[in-house]
Amino acid sequence: MLSAASADDLSIIINRGDTFTEVYMSSSAEVLFATFDVDPSIVPMRDNLVDYTDFASGTWAIGDTLLTGAKLRIDQQVVQPEAMSFMLHPSAETLSFETPLDGLISIGVCNAFTSDQSYQLSDLTGYVGYYIDHGSMDSTFDLALTQPLTRDLNLTVFDYGAATHTRTTLRFSSGATLSVALDPPQQTTRLRSIVPYALALLIAAKLLHGLFARTRAQKHCPARTIGLSLP
Amino acid sequence: MSKSHSRRTFLATSAAATLLPALPLTAQAQEPVVVEMLTKHPTEARLRNVFLPRVVSVEAGQTVLFKATDRSHNSASIDGMIPEGAEEWDGRINEDVEVTFDVPGVYGYKCTPHAATGMVALIVVEGEGKLDNLEAAQGVRQRGRAKAVFEEIWEEAAEMGLLEPSSA
Numbered sequence: 029m030l031s032a033a034s035a036d037d038l039s040i041i042i043n044r045g046d047t048f049t050e051v052y053m054s055s056s057a058e059v060l061f062a063t064f065d066v067d068p069s070i071v072p073m074r075d076n077l078v079d080y081t082d083f084a085s086g087t088w089a090i091g092d093t094l095l096t097g098a099k100l101r102i103d104q105q106v107v108q109p110e111a112m113s114f115m116l117h118p119s120a121e122t123l124s125f126e127t128p129l130d131g132l133i134s135i136g137v138c139n140a141f142t143s144d145q146s147y148q149l150s151d152l153t154g155y156v157g158y159y160i161d162h163g164s165m166d167s168t169f170d171l172a173l174t175q176p177l178t179r180d181l182n183l184t185v186f187d188y189g190a191a192t193h194t195r196t197t198l199r200f201s202s203g204a205t206l207s208v209a210l211d212p213p214q215q216t217t218r219l220r221s222i223v224p225y226a227l228a229l230l231i232a233a234k235l236l237h238g239l240f241a242r243t244r245a246q247k248h249c250p251a252r253t254i255g256l257s258l259p
Numbered sequence: 260m261s262k263s264h265s266r267r268t269f270l271a272t273s274a275a276a277t278l279l280p281a282l283p284l285t286a287q288a289q290e291p292v293v294v295e296m297l298t299k300h301p302t303e304a305r306l307r308n309v310f311l312p313r314v315v316s317v318e319a320g321q322t323v324l325f326k327a328t329d330r331s332h333n334s335a336s337i338d339g340m341i342p343e344g345a346e347e348w349d350g351r352i353n354e355d356v357e358v359t360f361d362v363p364g365v366y367g368y369k370c371t372p373h374a375a376t377g378m379v380a381l382i383v384v385e386g387e388g389k390l391d392n393l394e395a396a397q398g399v400r401q402r403g404r405a406k407a408v409f410e411e412i413w414e415e416a417a418e419m420g421l422l423e424p425s426s427a
Contacts, residue, residue, distance in 0.1 A: 048407060084333075084352050088375050088402065112375040112403035132307050136298070137372040138331050157376070159403040 043128035049163035052131025109158035340367030375403030
């Protein structure tokens with residue numbers, strides 16, 4: 029069995045709104061294109077370096093192309109995601125990528141196209157965001173690729189619903205077909221995690237109450253009434 | 260840090276430019292209305308890539324300065340979202356740009372690289388016929404987040420009373 033470290037990593041953030049769904053994805057650029065089976069030559073390059081000047085006119089076409097081999101269903105209905113933006117940031121400068129705001133920040137085309145720095149695709153991490161004019165906090169979400177993976181893949185999904193979120197890690201072996209089927213994150217998930225703490229608090233409160241009761245009793249009664257054997 | 264401040268002035272319509280001398284002196288002499296182009300909203304952290312303010316009302320003949328407060332943004336008119344006879348504009352990234360609006364109407368505009376993430380906004384130029392292109396502008400298909408943001412913008416403009424017929 030391969031270790032987790034030897035597999036590629038892909039992260040997905042799902043942001044569920046009242047009437048829409050947003051999806052953000054991040055992975056090393058090479059893994060991103062390999063996973064979605066898209067030729068990375070769609071990224072503007074010059075002398076084998078990413079040409080950020082072309083990013084200034086918008087990068088959603090790259091994002092749209094990335095998902096051409098994927099099928100997304102929300103509430104069992106096939107939907108067409110619209111790419112908002114695609115961005116490449118240096119892998120050496122890791123960006124936080126766990127929340128919808130992280131996703132939005134990461135896909136923002138930034139100063140790169142006016143920077144003197146040049147990068148090869150292999151030095152970069154890809155970030156892409158999609159907007160789907162469909163869905164709700166209670167929708168089911170089902171993303172599937174049509175072609176099998178060529179390498180092992182660790183997938184982490186951050187799913188944000190109504191006032192709660194979940195984090196799921198899935199592992200796919202080479203040759204498998206990536207498929208993510210999610211129910212909406214439920215408030216009960218959070219409640220379930222609160223229950224042990226609430227019970228512990230109740231028990232602690234009961235114990236404290238008992239202790240105080242004994243202390244009060246000690247003030248008015250002989251020590252033996254609380255079972256202590258004092259001289 | 261100094262910023263590049265090459266300013267470009269666009270006349271929203273050449274036809275209306277001929278009418279400019281007829282405009283009230285107050286309108287001609289007014290300072291430009293400033294719209295900042297920001298990567299992060301100054302008070303609402305969840306809002307990224309914004310024009311501030313995002314709904315602006317000006318008199319015909321007045322100028323708006325789109326200020327490149329943060330880098331990587333520009334201001335450009337959206338196809339189908341400006342009145343008939345008005346000229347499109349397309350500011351350069353990282354540069355301030357001044358646009359003079361002479362034709363009454365609604366003007367939807369965007370930051371080119373960030374439009375689909377919702378960096379869009381509206382200018383309403385007061386004057387007769389200012390709502391003539393409202394339906395057409397509202398019917399323009401928006402990509403990504405821009406659709407939801409424009410829904411908010413139309414609502415905001417209506418609440419500001421900007422989508423009522425001009426009294427002028």
